[in-house]
Amino acid sequence: MKKHVIALLLAVNSLYFFGCAEVPIIGRKQFNVVPDSTLNQMADEQYQQFLSENKLSSDSSAAAMVRRVGSNIQKATEEYFRMKGEAGFLNSFDWKFNLVENEQVNAWAMPGGKVVVYTGLLELADTEEKLAVVVAHEIAHAVAKHGAERMSYQLASQLGGVALSVAIKDYSGQTQAIFEQAYGMTSQYALVLPYSRKHEYEADRMGMIFMALAGYDPRVAETFWQEMSARSQGPEVYEWMSTHPSDESRVQAIRRQMPEAMQYYKRG
Numbered sequence: 001m002k003k004h005v006i007a008l009l010l011a012v013n014s015l016y017f018f019g020c021a022e023v024p025i026i027g028r029k030q031f032n033v034v035p036d037s038t039l040n041q042m043a044d045e046q047y048q049q050f051l052s053e054n055k056l057s058s059d060s061s062a063a064a065m066v067r068r069v070g071s072n073i074q075k076a077t078e079e080y081f082r083m084k085g086e087a088g089f090l091n092s093f094d095w096k097f098n099l100v101e102n103e104q105v106n107a108w109a110m111p112g113g114k115v116v117v118y119t120g121l122l123e124l125a126d127t128e129e130k131l132a133v134v135v136a137h138e139i140a141h142a143v144a145k146h147g148a149e150r151m152s153y154q155l156a157s158q159l160g161g162v163a164l165s166v167a168i169k170d171y172s173g174q175t176q177a178i179f180e181q182a183y184g185m186t187s188q189y190a191l192v193l194p195y196s197r198k199h200e201y202e203a204d205r206m207g208m209i210f211m212a213l214a215g216y217d218p219r220v221a222e223t224f225w226q227e228m229s230a231r232s233q234g235p236e237v238y239e240w241m242s243t244h245p246s247d248e249s250r251v252q253a254i255r256r257q258m259p260e261a262m263q264y265y266k267r268g
């Protein structure tokens with residue numbers, strides 16, 4: 001009996017040690033037991049598969065805009081971590097920005113910075129700056145490792161502490177299967193699973209800083225989310241709007257973070 005308790009304590013202890021990370025900018029302690037290498041490899045495979053099953057947009061100027069906005073925000077994000085002396089934080093990132101031909105109003109970023117924008121989204125984000133709001137927000141989810149955090153909680157609840165620490169030590173096929181199941185990566189539709197409110201607010205705050213550093217006016221985020229809030233009262237609620245519910249409290253939270261984001265706008 002005693003032996004079991006000690007083993008459990010050791011396992012939980014090592015799990016805590018291993019699993020404690022911090023969300024950049026936010027400073028919140030985060031439970032994450034999924035190594036970047038594992039997650040990014042899975043994301044890479046899933047991203048390639050998605051691209052092979054979906055048509056890239058033939059609108060070359062719109063596709064170029066998505067790449068331009070993405071690359072500007074990528075550089076800004078890298079600059080942010082360089083400024084903080086933590087350039088290595090993004091080492092595992094392998095950035096990709098693609099516009100796919102799909103009338104769905106949607107966009108997402110996979111772990112490691114693999115972004116897809118659907119042509120339908122450009123109806124909502126009809127200027128480069130509005131697109132920057134969306135892309136920076138999605139990149140912020142990836143930088144904050146929200147997906148890995150969500151997966152870690154699902155793994156912990158499915159396996160329990162001891163089994164989880166064993167599973168993490170040897171990445172067997174079974175562990176891989178559990179990862180996939182937990183992340184829901186077996187289906188591309190799982191990519192649009194909504195994040196929690198907390199994750200949404202964090203991505204808003206971080207995204208505003210990244211877009212500001214990229215030279216896009218972060219105040220556009222406030223007007224954009226106000227528009228989303230107004231649109232969500234209307235008859236058409238699109239995919240991206242349903243996973244990103246906007247209301248007065250979201251807009252207020254964005255307004256509260258604005259002075260912080262403005263510090264990063266046009267600094268040079």
Ligand SMILES: [Zn+2]
Pocket residue numbers: 137141195199200203244
């Ligand atoms: Zn989001």
